[in-house]
Amino acid sequence: MKSIGIGLSILLCTSIASFLLQDWGIIYRIGGGVGGLFLFAAGLLSGAFISGDRNRANFSNESNEETRRRHALFRKLFLIGIPNLVVAIIVYILL
Structure with a gap:
């Protein structure tokens, strides 16, 4: 739950900046960029961008602690x- 709180905090800072600058496009540009960056990093760690053979080889060389x-x-x-990506998509659709 702490991770969702961090994501919502980033979103809140982005929303405050867009309100103060009166540019609601900041929410989907920065929020979408941050959300996409974190999801890309998560995809790299999950092995989503490599083949099954490579993933299997990496898994066999890892200890259980490293995997966890x-x-x-x-x-x-x-x-x-x-949260950043979802709100960025919603704001993009509404604008």
Whole structure:
């Protein structure tokens, strides 16, 4: 839940900046960029961008502790990026 809070904090800062500058496009540009960046990093850690053979080889060389640590970081990055990306898409559609 801390990760979602971090994502919402980033979103709140972006929203305040866009309100003060009277440019609502900042929300989808910065929020979408931040959300996309965190989701891309989560995808790298999850092995989404490599082939099954490479993923299997990496998995066999990892200890259980390394796998758990990598999956925990993947979940954290994913949960930070999702609120930013969802709100960026909603604001883009509404504008």
